[in-house]
Amino acid sequence: MENKETAPVSQPAAPTAASAARPMGAPPMHRESAGPRRPGGRRFAPRRKVCRLCAEHIDLVDYKQAQIIKTFCTDTGKILSRRITGACAKHQRQIMRAVKINRNLSLMSYNG
């Protein structure tokens, strides 16, 4: 019994000494690795955005389809970015061109 008591006392000393002695040149621990994530980060799981026009197999955005084009604009008449709408580069270019044609033809307004 005495042997078992002496053994645990000597064991905890070794790991604490090793963890306390960090090398001087070691890089500082990052916050993510140090502890749990702080609130205010990403609240929702990332969801893949799909181009709505590609999903509907619309090859060419027609400027005469103002109702479709208006869904890619804000209420104040600005063209929404790809980051928001999820449109692909090809369709974003077509939307941009169609909106500018429609503004010129006053199918859409410049300022809402």
Ligand SMILES: [Zn+2]
């Ligand atoms: Zn697309």
